[in-house]
Amino acid sequence: MSLSSMDRRCKPAGEIHVIVGPMFAGKTTALLRRIKSESNSGRNVAMIKSSKDTRYANDSLVTHDGLKFPCWALPDLSSFQHKLGDDAYLKILSTDFMSWKMLETHVTGLLLIDVICIDEAQFFDDLYDFCCKAADHDEKTIIVAGLDGDYLRRSFGSVLDIIPPADTITKLTARSELCGKRAFFTLRKTVGTQTELIGGSDVYMPVCRQHYINGQVVMEAARSVLESCKVQPDSHADFAAVANIYVILDFYFIAI
Numbered sequence: 001m002s003l004s005s006m007d008r009r010c011k012p013a014g015e016i017h018v019i020v021g022p023m024f025a026g027k028t029t030a031l032l033r034r035i036k037s038e039s040n041s042g043r044n045v046a047m048i049k050s051s052k053d054t055r056y057a058n059d060s061l062v063t064h065d066g067l068k069f070p071c072w073a074l075p076d077l078s079s080f081q082h083k084l085g086d087d088a089y090l091k092i093l094s095t096d097f098m099s100w101k102m103l104e105t106h107v108t109g110l111l112l113i114d115v116i117c118i119d120e121a122q123f124f125d126d127l128y129d130f131c132c133k134a135a136d137h138d139e140k141t142i143i144v145a146g147l148d149g150d151y152l153r154r155s156f157g158s159v160l161d162i163i164p165p166a167d168t169i170t171k172l173t174a175r176s177e178l179c180g181k182r183a184f185f186t187l188r189k190t191v192g193t194q195t196e197l198i199g200g201s202d203v204y205m206p207v208c209r210q211h212y213i214n215g216q217v218v219m220e221a222a223r224s225v226l227e228s229c230k231v232q233p234d235s236h237a238d239f240a241a242v243a244n245i246y247v248i249l250d251f252y253f254i255a256i
């Protein structure tokens with residue numbers, strides 16, 4: 001069998017597109033733009049975000065400047081197909097494209113998903129398996145947006161794992177809140193050290209490389225002062241230490 005006749009028998013292929021960058025870079029805004037253009041081309045789109053993000057209503061995706069779109073808030077991606085219903089998800093049940101076309105005419109009114117957008121991808125542990133299955137076997141176009149790195153610039157969740165099977169990768173940048181230069185990183189302004197900490201501009205700011213390095217030094221100092229407070233609770237030294245943190249932070253975040 002020639003390659004071109006095999007091609008004709010093949011099912012149409014899916015796609016994976018990945019959008020990464022720090023917080024406030026416009027990843028969610030880019031997803032919304034993409035949804036609009038896909039819907040304008042007549043394709044059915046589903047939007048998924050993580051149910052870990054409880055900042056906004058569970059049924060909407062909201063950008064940092066307030067744009068909204070209805071979405072599914074899910075704890076993991078494997079529950080998507082289950083919630084949506086197998087018929088709606090599995091646009092092509094049969095291996096044969098023609099029999100799908102026949103089936104389609106009988107399933108009127110059923111929402112058949114062509115494009116799946118995933119926001120906050122860093123929170124989904126099953127990202128790799130879901131994206132590969134959906135694109136390779138189920139012919140979906142998957143558009144993934146998420147943080148490539150956490151506040152310590154470590155790889156975040158499984159986002160980097162889907163770079164190899166992706167068709168395209170876009171790294172967006174924000175504007176540094178401290179100097180206006182291009183911001184590649186997210187600085188955490190609070191002393192918490194857990195990797196996952198939901199928040200917006202109250203907790204994080206986008207920064208350039210220089211302000212990331214300086215800011216990390218300041219925050220690490222603040223964290224160790226607070227850590228030392230835990231050793232001797234209720235002492236006068238605690239208040240002095242906490243006061244010091246505010247002086248340092250004031251100096252860094254306001255004076256600079």
Ligand SMILES: Nc1ncnc2c1ncn2[C@@H]1O[C@H](COP(=O)(O)OP(=O)(O)O)[C@@H](O)[C@H]1O
Binds near residue numbers: 022024025063
């Ligand atoms: N430091 C900031 N605080 C709040 N909003 C910001 C800040 N920097 C940029 N923004 C706004 O956020 C928008 C991007 O929001 P969004 O698409 O939700 O970003 P992301 O999903 O990458 O976090 C920008 O267009 C800008 O208007």
Ligand SMILES: Cc1cn([C@H]2C[C@H](O)[C@@H](COP(=O)(O)O)O2)c(=O)[nH]c1=O
Binds near residue numbers: 147
């Ligand atoms: C850097 C960093 C961020 N997070 C959280 C904070 C927000 O809830 C989301 C990112 O949302 P966005 O759409 O990209 O603005 O992730 C975190 O948990 N840990 C981190 O290190």
